[in-house]
Amino acid sequence: MPASKVLVVGSGAIGLRTSLELLRKKVSVILRSPRSPIDTSVCSQGAGGLWMPFHCDDPRTDRWAKETLDELYPIGKDDSKSLVELVPTLALHRNNHGPTTLDFTRNDYASGTGGASQLPAWSTDARLQFQHMTTEMLYWQNYINRLKIPPEQDILAAGYSYAWLFNPPIVDCPKMLETMLKEVESKGADVNVETGMEYESLEEIVDDAKSLGCDAVVNCTGLGARKLCNDQEMVGARGILLQYDRQDCVRTEDIAFREDGKDTNIMVEEGPWGSEEMPCYMITRGNTVVVGGSYLEGDTEQDIRDHERLRLLENARLMGIDTEKSSPVGEWTGFRPFRPTSRLEVDAKFSNEDMQIVHSYGYGGSGWTVYVGAAKEAARLLLES
Ligand SMILES: Cc1cc2nc3c(=O)[nH]c(=O)nc-3n(C[C@H](O)[C@H](O)[C@H](O)COP(=O)(O)OP(=O)(O)OC[C@H]3O[C@@H](n4cnc5c(N)ncnc54)[C@H](O)[C@@H]3O)c2cc1C
Known part of the structure; x- marks a missing residue:
């Protein structure tokens, strides 16, 4: 019944x-x-609030995520800067994950395979405008995209040669x-x-x-x-964040398109800036910019430890926040319900x-x-x- x-x-x-x-x-x-x-x-x-499958290993995740994107994407497109916003999102990688966007054929997209690549299946959803490219291509494109991202030389010096750039919804x-x-x-x-x-x-x-x-x-x-x-x-996977006010979040002098650029989410899970357990990321969510983070399964500490706070401040600096001129307005510890x-x-x-x-x-x-x-x-x- x-x-x-x-x-x-x-x-x-x-x-x-x-x-x-x-x-x-x-x-x-x-x-x-x-x-x-x-x-x-x-x-x-x-x-x-970032739409991106992350540490949810259920085989049904892609289907649920697609149904969620079906609902969030139109809200983000029509109601920008309110409940849901489409925000350019950059993930930096050291290694190649298969053919870059320029190598893709129309068939790769149509078949939903992303070509002979190790890119996630969700990356083929055309609404996300997902691109996989070299760092040089990213900065070459940035004359048009005008993203607020750290200087090319810093990213290359750290060894990040590849980037994913896509346009997902962020929920406030x-x-x-x-x-x-x-x-x-x-x-x-x-x-x-x-x-x-x-x-x-x-x-x-x-x-x-x-x-x-x-x-x-x-x-x-x-x-x-x-x-x-x-x-x-x-198991609880502990995450820690610093929160900045979006309006008052001053960017460093050397950041590309500081004044008139677009706010950009940045995600790094590979060294030297990040790791799986201590990812380095920045997400623009409503009136807040959150800087993370950690993914520590089984760690139950409620407060942010002093050395962790220093690391978060360093992450903020790497992401292009001027930490001399901008201070966090809050901090938060949460526990992702992982199974x-x-x-x-x-x-x-x-x-x-x-x-x-x-x-x-x-x-x-x-x-x-x-x-x-x-x-x-x-x-x-x-x-x-
Ligand atoms: C740092 C961090 C960053 C994250 N970023 C993202 C992101 O960018 N994108 C994304 O998709 N996900 C993100 N997540 C994960 C996401 O927040 C969680 O997967 C999601 O919030 C889980 O929602 P929920 O409703 O299952 O649980 P919760 O939000 O925890 O809600 C559980 C509810 O159950 C109630 N409850 C608990 N126990 C009992 C009880 N015994 N009796 C009655 N009521 C009870 C609670 O009070 C609460 O109302 C992040 C998580 C963390 C920690």
């Missing part, structure tokens, strides 16, 4: 968008979470959470996202769902699911004729990249069974 009244637990990106998906399909929703979606403890509010995360919450409320859901109470077990959630007259539950508790479901595969495969499935053990349980958690560093696709799939599981 398709569900008719659903208790959604968790009001991060996944819980809110899942609630919306159900409401748009005329299903009654009760939404519960202990804290407001924009509380600093909620992973979704502090995230970079706190604003999007507030917008989704308002829409959920306006569609008549029973909402309490500041209960102050964390569920201790799945049994407790099911009991609550029954007493509220629900015939289904969607568990969108992110990293909270580790304890709630005793899910040992879940080797995301858990988006019906819980066969707890579901029965009267109550269906769907889990939707474990999207790692890609929650904002897949949140629409994940919401649609959870709704399909509940309504098409």
